[in-house]
Amino acid sequence: MFKPVLSLLPVLLIASAPALADAVEEHEAWSASDTSLRADAAGISLPQTIAGLSLAKSGEVSNGGKGIDNYAQYLSEDGAIQATVYVYLPSYADSSLAAHMTDRAIMERFGTKTRRTAYASAPLAGQTGRAIRAVYEDAADGALTTAAGFAHAGRWLVKLRVTGPTERRKEVLAGLDSMLNGLRFDDPGSVKPIAPARFAACPTQDGTDAKLTAQAPAAAADAAPLIEGRASFCIRGQVRTAEGSYDVLQQRDVANGAVIVPVDDAGTVMTFDPAAAGKGYQLSIHSIGQTQLFGVYDRVPSSRQIAEILGGKDPQTAQARTTAHYAASGEVIMRHAGAAQ
CATH class of the missing domain: 3.40.1000.10 (Mog1/PsbP, alpha/beta/alpha sandwich)
Known part of the structure; x- marks a missing residue:
């Protein structure tokens, strides 16, 4: 199950992806x-x-x-x-x-x-x-x-x-x-235009608990792109765990749009995106150089469930089925759970 390792401010970026020995060409930084x-x-x-x-x-x-x-x-x-x-x-x-x-x-x-x-x-x-x-x-x-x-x-x-x-x-x-x-x-x-984010409260209220309806299909990440998060968000709610509090952000002005939870200042973001088949929401965890795909929920999980996922205590959240690793060259390496390494 997912449990984030939160960054410390003196080291603003943290290790989040395992090394891929011999998978991609090494680069001098x-x-x-x-x-x-x-x-x-x-x-x-x-x-x-x-x-x-x-x-x-x-x-x-x-x-x-x-x-x-x-x-x-x-x-x-x-x-x-x-x-x-x-x-x-x-x-x-x-x-x-x-x-x-x-x-x-x-x-x-x-x-x-x-x-x-x-x-x-x-x-x-x-x-x-x-x-x-x-x-x-x-x-x-x-x-x-x-x-x-x-x-x-x-x-x-x-x-x-x-x-x-x-x-x-x-x-x-x-x-x-x-x-x-x-x-x-x-x-x-x-170089892209940017401005400080301003988040108002969403009209959307916290919903009922969601059910995990399917594990992430292994093929789903084959087209997993790097996401450029330029959507406009409002604050849907807030969750609290032993590690701290987190804002739950809802995509504005989009029916059944994405919901994201920024986890730390090191680039870790939890997302609930509309599933490819149009039914439910795909849980993904984005971090430095990688995206992990988890299961599909029938709706956006409640604040209580999101807190459990963040704390690694959600009984429904399985291990990531598929992980996309992004190289500096632009190459994407796919790894599937249970596949031969």
Whole structure:
């Protein structure tokens, strides 16, 4: 049964997919020149020095050798200001949702004194409205200022974080703005327009319990695409587990539309999509570089059931029948439960 491993804010992206030994070609996460650092698979680069911050290290957060979960860390000369850029390939790619979940994680971690002083669209790659820029002050009982930026280019998401002492706020903000200005894309046209997500309450109320009517057919994932989550959602409800609370989002203005549950700030999203045959809802779990297909319910599960699924306690939810693994090259590797490895 599914049970998520929630990310910790200092490590914004976590391992979520098992390594596929010899299944896909291994990639170096980054290539460096004298002046720049480039995530080759994504075609995204940054200078090695940005607003007094210098590159300290780079590599992969998880999925070693796959080039789908990449980070680079920058530091001030005294190490007091830290910045990180993440370039990653979630199977449910929605930069507005990534910003929303990171916003929640920051506000929850750094305490009630934390103030959000900026959260709006920003220019990127010479175009307006192609990034989200967020600033948080008085974090950690007034000790820190932290700032974040988000972008979506092709199949890839970019997340930037800069943190430093409150008294060096100007340097933190200069670091973030310089990183946004310094981002370069092989294909500037691939940078998508984005804006902060705003979720109103849905008119839809929580329903009765659902029944698992079928396991996911093995062939269902053969066409499983990477999802670019640009649909408009409202808040259908909220569920709570031992690990925390989660919003249940309903697709707006679409009869029998999808329902999603963002799980963490590391790209994990639970979805209930209308089943292919038009009867019921397919449960899928999206994360970094993979989609797992579970069974089909006759309706969207109730909040109580969703909480049980999130907590790994739903008696109806079987193991994923099929998993799609996405490579940096665009290749998709299908794995079916019970199939020979």
